[in-house]
Amino acid sequence: MKRTFVLLVLAIGVLLVVIDRTLTPLAPVRAAGSTVYGTLENAIGAVTRSIGGEQRVRALERENAKLRADLLAGARPPLKLRGVAAHVVGFGQGQQVTVDAGTGAGVTRDVTVLNADGLVGKVTWAGPSTASVSLITGAGSSVGARMAGSGELGLVTGGEGGLRLSLFDPNAPLKAGDQVVTLGSAGGRPYVAGVPIGTVSAIESVPGAAIRTALVRPAARLSALDLVSVVVPDSRR
Template sequence: MKRAFVLLVLAAGVLLIVFDRTLMPLAPVRAAGSTVYGTVENAIGTVTRSIGGEGRLRALEGENAKLKADLLAAAPGTAGQVERLAVATGKHRGVAAHVVGFGQGQNVTIDTGAADGVARDVTVLNADGLVGKVTWAGPATASVSLITDAASSVGARMAGSGELGVVTGLPGEGLRLSLFDPNAPLKVGDQVVTLGSAGARPYVAGVPIGTVTAIESVPGAATRTALVRPAARLSALDLVAVIVPDLATGR
C-alpha cells in the first residue's frame, strides 16, 4: 500500500513537470504560491516582533506610552499648544508601527495596516515630530508619504507668533515655509507646527514640523518664505505612531 502511494506521488510529479514544460507553464501558480508564502512570512515576522509573548507586548505598550509622553514634552510653544496637541491625539487611537522599507522617492513602508485601523490620509509621527501621511493601506502594511515629498503640502502655524502658512517638500533639501503675510515676523530658529486639517485628516494640529534654518529674500513676493529643517530624522526612521481614525465618528 505504501509503495503504491509512493509510486502515485512520483507519477504525479512527473506529470506536473511535463505539463509545466510542454502544455501550460505553471509560473503563475508558482508566483501565486510565492505571494501567499511571502504574505504569511511577513505576518509571522510581524507577529513575532510585535507580540513575541507577554513581555514583548508590555514592552510595546511602554514604547507607545513613552512616544506620546515624548511628543507632549517635545511640542514647542506655549502650554496652550501642548494642550491642543494632547486634545488632537486624544480623540484618536495611536497605533505603533515600525518602518520596514524605503520606497522610491520620499516614501516608506510600515508594518501596520488596515487590520489595525490604519487608513489613507491620516497622520504619521514619531517622538520628534511629523513624519508624513498614509497614502495606501493594505491589510498588514501601509505606505507613508514623507513631508519632504515634492507633492507634500502641510498647513502650518508659527509656534511663537501664531502666523499661518504652508510647508511644502523639497526632496533632498528639506522643507520650504511660505507665510501668508509677507511682513510676518520670522527668524532663524523659529519653530513650525501643524495647523491641523478639518476632521484632523490628514494632519492633526500642534505636531512639530521643524525649525527655520534660513530666511529667503524674494523682493515683491506675495508671501514670506524660509527653509525649514524637519523635526523628525526622516532618514533614520524606526518606531512611528499612526493616528487611527475614530471609528465612532469616521474621522
C-alpha cells in the same frame, strides 16, 4: 532504594572515567554533548533575551508612541482619534516608507504619521498589515502650518531642496530658530493640529514677493525612522 540509586550513579561515573582513560576516549561524546547543550543554551538564551528584553522594550515604545498620539489627538475634544504604534520596516522611492500596521489595526489613508520628535508624513496606502507613508519632504507634499510663537499662518512644502515654509503675510516676523507646527485639517485628516514640523533654518530674501519664505529643518529625523504613531479615527468611542 534511594541509596542504591546513588551508588549506581557513582559506579557508572567511575566506569566512564576508567573507559575514557584506558580503553576508548570519550572526547567525541563530550564534544557532541557540549555542542548540543551549547546550541540549546544559546537558543534558549536568545529566546529569553528576546522575550524578556526586546519585547518589553518594544511594548514600552509602542505604549509611549500611542500615548503621544493620543495626547495630540485629544488636544481637540470634538475629534475622536487614537494612536496606533508601528515600526518602519522599509524605505521606498519617492520619499516613502512602509510601516508594519495596516487596516487590521485601524490604519486608513490620509491620516497623520508622527514620532517622538515631530511630523513624519501621512498614510497614502493601507493594506491588511502594512501601510505606505509619504514623508513630508517628498515632492508634492503640502502641510498647513502655524508659527509656534507668533501664530502666523503659512504652508510647508516638500521637494528636492527640503522643506520650504511660505508665510501668507510678507511682513510677518520670522527668524532662524522659530518653531513651525501643523495647522490641522478638518476632522484631523490628513494632519492633526499642533505637531512639530521643524525649525526655521534660513530666511529666503525675494524682493517684491507677495509671501515670505524660509527653509525648515524637519523636527523628525526622517532618514533614521523606527517607531512611529499613526493617528487614526477611534471607532471604539
